[in-house]
Amino acid sequence: MTTPSIDSARLWTSLTEVSRYGATPAGGLNRLAASIFDGQARDYVVAAATEIGCTVRIDPLGNTFLRREGTDHKAKAILIGSHLDSQPLGGKYDGIYGVMAGLELLQSLQTSNSVTTHPIEVVVWTNEEGARFSPAMMGAAYFAGKFSAEELHSRTDVEGVTLGESLRAINYLGSDFVSPDQFASYFEIHIEQGPILEREGIDIGVVTAVQGMRWFRVQLSGQSGHSGTYPMEGRRDALAAAAQIVSGVQTIGLAQPEIGRATVGHLLVTPNSPNVVPGNVELMVELRHPEVLALNTMTDELHALLKTVESRTGVVIEVKQELDSATIHFTPELIDIVEASATASGMSSTRMISGAGHDACQIAGLMPLTMIFIPCVDGISHAENEDITQVWAANGAQVLVEAVLQVDSHLK
Numbered sequence: 001m002t003t004p005s006i007d008s009a010r011l012w013t014s015l016t017e018v019s020r021y022g023a024t025p026a027g028g029l030n031r032l033a034a035s036i037f038d039g040q041a042r043d044y045v046v047a048a049a050t051e052i053g054c055t056v057r058i059d060p061l062g063n064t065f066l067r068r069e070g071t072d073h074k075a076k077a078i079l080i081g082s083h084l085d086s087q088p089l090g091g092k093y094d095g096i097y098g099v100m101a102g103l104e105l106l107q108s109l110q111t112s113n114s115v116t117t118h119p120i121e122v123v124v125w126t127n128e129e130g131a132r133f134s135p136a137m138m139g140a141a142y143f144a145g146k147f148s149a150e151e152l153h154s155r156t157d158v159e160g161v162t163l164g165e166s167l168r169a170i171n172y173l174g175s176d177f178v179s180p181d182q183f184a185s186y187f188e189i190h191i192e193q194g195p196i197l198e199r200e201g202i203d204i205g206v207v208t209a210v211q212g213m214r215w216f217r218v219q220l221s222g223q224s225g226h227s228g229t230y231p232m233e234g235r236r237d238a239l240a241a242a243a244q245i246v247s248g249v250q251t252i253g254l255a256q257p258e259i260g261r262a263t264v265g266h267l268l269v270t271p272n273s274p275n276v277v278p279g280n281v282e283l284m285v286e287l288r289h290p291e292v293l294a295l296n297t298m299t300d301e302l303h304a305l306l307k308t309v310e311s312r313t314g315v316v317i318e319v320k321q322e323l324d325s326a327t328i329h330f331t332p333e334l335i336d337i338v339e340a341s342a343t344a345s346g347m348s349s350t351r352m353i354s355g356a357g358h359d360a361c362q363i364a365g366l367m368p369l370t371m372i373f374i375p376c377v378d379g380i381s382h383a384e385n386e387d388i389t390q391v392w393a394a395n396g397a398q399v400l401v402e403a404v405l406q407v408d409s410h411l412k
């Protein structure tokens with residue numbers, strides 16, 4: 001079968017139309033998981049898929065599966081997934097592009113009367129961002145059997161509203177049983193969220209792995225006091241100590257050029273008052289690196305840094321590791337297929353590692369899988385000015401169609 005050409009204008013229209021739901025004045029998106037806007041965006045995608053004859057399944061976590069049948073009814077489906085939720089002030093493409101490219105795949109197959117052996121199924125995962133309900137990548141983690149539905153339904157947002165009641169309110173509290181053993185392989189297509197593809201003028205990122213990451217919660221206990229009377233000598237200022245940690249963490253990241261990442265993105269100062277010497281600070285350190293040995297080195301450096309700051313400042317420092325997410329390697333055969341599909345579609349490509357986590361991380365180990373990246377402007381993501389071009393969007397969708405059809409014809 002010749003690969004159908006995707007319809008670039010149709011894809012761009014879908015992307016534009018779906019970004020109405022939760023649009024912010026600055027051109028971004030505020031579409032929290034299981035919000036009214038999330039429901040409207042899902043309704044849009046479901047309507048477009050049913051219009052071309054797809055069937056819809058919704059599981060108890062609201063994961064929404066859009067299925068186009070193949071000729072072999074016993075064959076496992078090829079799954080393409082992403083998310084429609086955003087950060088509170090997020091962009092229009094993180095996640096959303098992956099769903100709309102999947103929809104465009106279904107539409108292209110339909111309008112070209114293409115026949116596949118395997119069913120093709122596009123899934124909208126619930127709550128990838130974790131901005132309203134914790135944890136992130138929740139829907140995919142549920143699908144992977146890491147949580148029960150009851151456990152996740154009772155999770156609350158800052159207003160005390162549960163995920164379960166939110167899903168019911170938008171009509172996405174489903175009861176369909178969908179499990180990993182119904183699927184043969186998994187693809188996820190996403191914006192890069194980094195600057196490499198645009199900078200190098202490359203159309204397609206062939207993603208080989210998602211880098212590992214560790215989170216550490218650090219508590220600093222010093223001594224509060226009146227800022228006007230407490231002498232400078234002998235102060236145990238928790239924030240001044242935290243500043244040394246922030247700076248030291250940056251040094252740890254810089255010592256791993258290109259690939260390593262070290263960030264303090266959360267800081268809580270108590271009492272946080274201009275005329276009080278800060279007695280307590282809580283901060284979170286995040287370390288990322290695709291190689292476990294380097295991640296171990298960075299971890300050792302962090303512990304050494306905390307010891308040094310403690311003895312230098314007299315502030316008591318306690319640290320607790322809260323997350324240890326190993327590097328995830330994608331399936332070599334599928335990586336090769338994506339690379340060959342880019343070439344077959346006339347696109348340039350490069351192999352790369354994902355710095356960010358994705359729903360695909362939850363699917364690893366359940367079935368063969370891989371990811372495809374397209375460029376985004378200036379590498380900006382999780383921001384309202386996140387942007388892509390119509391050409392980039394179309395290129396990615398075309399490679400996705402090619403890769404899925406390759407898998408369809410190669411799979412038993």
Ligand SMILES: [Zn+2]
Nearest residue numbers: 094095128190
């Ligand atoms: Zn995403």
